[in-house]
Amino acid sequence: MSFFEHLIELRKRLINSLIGIGIGMIVGLALSKPGLTYVTQPMIDALNRNHLPPDLYYGHPAGFVMLYINFGLYLGIALAMPWVLYQVWLFVAPGLYKHERKAVASFIVSATVLFLCGVAFAYFVMLPRVLTFVVEFSNTGPIKPWIDINEYFKMTLIVLLGLGVIFELPVVVFILSIFGIVTPKFMMKNFRYAMLIIAVVAAVVTPTPDAMTMLIFMAPMVGLYFLSVLVSYMVARKKRKRQENTQALAPGQAS
Numbered sequence: 001m002s003f004f005e006h007l008i009e010l011r012k013r014l015i016n017s018l019i020g021i022g023i024g025m026i027v028g029l030a031l032s033k034p035g036l037t038y039v040t041q042p043m044i045d046a047l048n049r050n051h052l053p054p055d056l057y058y059g060h061p062a063g064f065v066m067l068y069i070n071f072g073l074y075l076g077i078a079l080a081m082p083w084v085l086y087q088v089w090l091f092v093a094p095g096l097y098k099h100e101r102k103a104v105a106s107f108i109v110s111a112t113v114l115f116l117c118g119v120a121f122a123y124f125v126m127l128p129r130v131l132t133f134v135v136e137f138s139n140t141g142p143i144k145p146w147i148d149i150n151e152y153f154k155m156t157l158i159v160l161l162g163l164g165v166i167f168e169l170p171v172v173v174f175i176l177s178i179f180g181i182v183t184p185k186f187m188m189k190n191f192r193y194a195m196l197i198i199a200v201v202a203a204v205v206t207p208t209p210d211a212m213t214m215l216i217f218m219a220p221m222v223g224l225y226f227l228s229v230l231v232s233y234m235v236a237r238k239k240r241k242r243q244e245n246t247q248a249l250a251p252g253q254a255s
Contacts, residue, residue, distance in 0.1 A: 013087040020083035021076065028076025032068050035075055042123070043152055046131035047145070056149040067150055074157075085112075111171045118167030121220055122160045129213050130159070130206075162205065166221065173228035177235035184233040187225075194225055 028035075044054040058064045085108055093101050138145055176182040187194070202217045 009091060013091045017080075017084045017087045020087070021080040024078075024080030024083070025073055025076030027079055028074070029069070029072035031075060032072035036068070036071055039071070039153070039156060040149065042127040042131050042156075043147060045128060046135045047147075049132055050135045052135065052145065056147045056152060058149050060150075063150055067153055071153065082112075107171065107174075110174075111168060114167045114171060115164040118164035118220075119160050121167070122163035125216065126163060126213075127156065127159060129216055133213060167224060169221075169224045170228045170231045174231050174235060177232040182232055184229050184236055187229045187232060191225075195222070198222060198225065 040056055043056060047054045058067070060066070089105070089108070092104065135145055173182055173187075198218055198221045199214075202214050202221065206214050206217045
């Protein structure tokens with residue numbers, strides 16, 4: 001393809017992506033109300049556990065309308081992301097070799113699955129624990145929680161996206177291992193320092209000061225670290241085999 005043909009193809013993929021995002025936003029707005037009910041469920045459960053009215057409030061006259069629109073747009077983008085990634089794939093795939101296409105496809109699938117696992121862990125494990133502790137801690141005497149739904153949504157979004165990004169650690173290590181920046185030997189040798197960093201990150205990121213929540217937050221990070229060591233080992237072994245094959249072929253090529 002010529003340069004202008006590449007530009008035409010890029011424009012086609014961008015237009016298709018924007019159309020997909022637009023359709024996703026329309027669907028997201030249609031699903032916004034039931035989706036908000038699902039998102040607020042951990043907070044309502046935490047209030048019920050502490051025998052408090054399971055109500056969330058908004059302080060601005062248009063607060064709920066703005067939340068409804070924002071959540072619908074976020075949801076629409078999330079729904080459209082597989083289509084957008086597919087358009088990116090259609091643009092880059094023709095310029096890749098067969099083994100490169102497999103590697104890129106595996107990379108996209110792995111990154112997506114790990115991100116969704118992080119979001120699921122945040123919603124089903126982390127949020128209920130954190131919210132229950134926070135409400136229980138603040139529910140003393142005449143002091144009662146008045147939960148602003150917009151502030152709750154911001155906090156939930158940060159927790160979900162934050163853990164989703166943290167779960168991308170094996171993918172990051174995979175990339176670093178390809179370039180030789182990280183090796184399995186290096187990761188195991190510095191395991192103690194890694195655990196110290198994980199403990200500090202868990203202490204800083206965890207919104208509650210109790211040790212149990214911190215340990216719950218640390219557990220998947222430690223598991224991801226060992227998974228990253230395995231990923232780095234597999235990359236290093238594949239690179240070593242490729243070098244051995246190249247060295248084995250070198251004498252024959254020289255003759």
